Amino acid sequence: MSAHRNAHANATLTVDLGALASNYRFLVDRFSGRHVGAAVKADAYGIGIERAAQTLHAEGCQIFFVASLDEGVELREILAPSPGEVPEIYVFEGVEAAHSAVFSQHDLRPVLNHLGQIEAWAAQAARTSRPLAAALHIDTGMSRLGLPPQELEILMAEPERLSGIELKLVMTHLISADQPDDPRNELQRQKFADVRALFPDAEASLANGAGILLGPAYHADVARAGLALYGGNPIPAEPNQMSEVIQIKAKIAQVREIDSPQTVGYGATHRVTGPARIATVSVGYADGYPRSLGNHGFAVLDGKKVPVVGRVSMDLITLDVSEIAPDRAAVGCEVEILGGGVSPVELAAAAGTVDYELLTRLGRRYQRRYIDARTAEEVN
Numbered sequence: 001m002s003a004h005r006n007a008h009a010n011a012t013l014t015v016d017l018g019a020l021a022s023n024y025r026f027l028v029d030r031f032s033g034r035h036v037g038a039a040v041k042a043d044a045y046g047i048g049i050e051r052a053a054q055t056l057h058a059e060g061c062q063i064f065f066v067a068s069l070d071e072g073v074e075l076r077e078i079l080a081p082s083p084g085e086v087p088e089i090y091v092f093e094g095v096e097a098a099h100s101a102v103f104s105q106h107d108l109r110p111v112l113n114h115l116g117q118i119e120a121w122a123a124q125a126a127r128t129s130r131p132l133a134a135a136l137h138i139d140t141g142m143s144r145l146g147l148p149p150q151e152l153e154i155l156m157a158e159p160e161r162l163s164g165i166e167l168k169l170v171m172t173h174l175i176s177a178d179q180p181d182d183p184r185n186e187l188q189r190q191k192f193a194d195v196r197a198l199f200p201d202a203e204a205s206l207a208n209g210a211g212i213l214l215g216p217a218y219h220a221d222v223a224r225a226g227l228a229l230y231g232g233n234p235i236p237a238e239p240n241q242m243s244e245v246i247q248i249k250a251k252i253a254q255v256r257e258i259d260s261p262q263t264v265g266y267g268a269t270h271r272v273t274g275p276a277r278i279a280t281v282s283v284g285y286a287d288g289y290p291r292s293l294g295n296h297g298f299a300v301l302d303g304k305k306v307p308v309v310g311r312v313s314m315d316l317i318t319l320d321v322s323e324i325a326p327d328r329a330a331v332g333c334e335v336e337i338l339g340g341g342v343s344p345v346e347l348a349a350a351a352g353t354v355d356y357e358l359l360t361r362l363g364r365r366y367q368r369r370y371i372d373a374r375t376a377e378e379v380n
């Protein structure tokens with residue numbers, strides 16, 4: 001996205017690439033395995049895959065995970081192979097026969113989730129007459145992607161199904177890593193230890209970002225960190241140890257002085273009885289501000305929390321700023337919408353969702369700024 005896109009927008013989304021880099025280092029310092037890989041799916045959780053991937057790569061990250069083939073193709077353009085180095089890109093959705101040529105053309109590694117995908121990749125290896133790298137995903141409790149026990153049994157009985165495939169990684173995904181006390185973590189760890197031993201030549205990958213914080217027993221060889229890199233709180237019940245990457249601020253567009261009983265917004269869901277001041281701000285559900293925050297959300301103005309009153313509209317929210325000094329709540333004053341005083345976990349909870357969803361749904365109308373707070377530089 002061009003740096004000048006949305007140059008006149010009232011709402012600004014600032015991405016601190018220095019914080020992204022330091023979050024990567026934070027996880028690397030805690031990781032006892034070989035390498036912390038980065039999940040950069042969904043446009044790097046909304047922060048922008050190009051800058052995110054370049055920053056992480058410069059920080060030493062060599063292994064990347066995306067959800068879909070198209071994301072992989074885009075990432076391969078960003079992280080082109082250079083002499084002596086081909087950043088590794090794994091695609092979680094895996095490969096189907098119709099797309100296998102695209103995978104090899106762009107040097108992408110599918111995560112093989114079922115026997116059909118193994119067959120498709122083995123066929124591609126036979127066509128290209130060279131071994132093709134891949135990861136094998138084994139389901140240990142998610143019942144989502146990954147080989148179920150019956151298919152693993154078939155594979156072990158007929159290992160020739162893997163011929164031509166160079167298994168680099170055997171992985172599984174934890175269902176409760178964000179809840180360290182959940183006994184299912186230990187059960188999954190044990191199951192994975194058993195199945196992982198069936199593929200001694202491959203490296204093992206178990207931990208997402210939260211899994212790294214569960215401790216060395218969960219580390220295996222390669223981690224797949226996502227949310228924590230982008231400043232989300234991997235363990236929501238504990239204080240967030242990650243540095244803040246994303247901040248959204250928006251200017252007050254209009255202030256309404258109310259002196260007689262009056263309602264605010266569509267459907268009259270908020271009623272003002274006494275004197276009040278309502279500030280209108282140019283952020284709405286089309287910008288990813290959840291509509292469920294109507295009468296439930298909050299922003300921060302002049303260091304104080306101010307509640308969202310009335311419904312969230314497509315382009316606007318209304319805040320009750322009666323408690324703020326009028327000169328601090330005037331047209332043009334900046335309100336913190338996300339980050340700063342507004343914890344993403346807390347705002348997400350008020351919306352009935354999680355910070356993952358909040359980040360990945362950020363809209364496209366913000367004025368986007370990339371900075372590096374370590375050097376106080378604009379990185380446009």
Ligand SMILES: *Cc1c(COP(=O)(O)O)cnc(C)c1O
Nearest residue numbers: 039173208209210224225226227
């Ligand atoms: C998205 C994803 C990750 C990253 O998880 P975080 O919780 O964001 O750290 C890791 N593994 C798989 C399979 C994923 O889909």
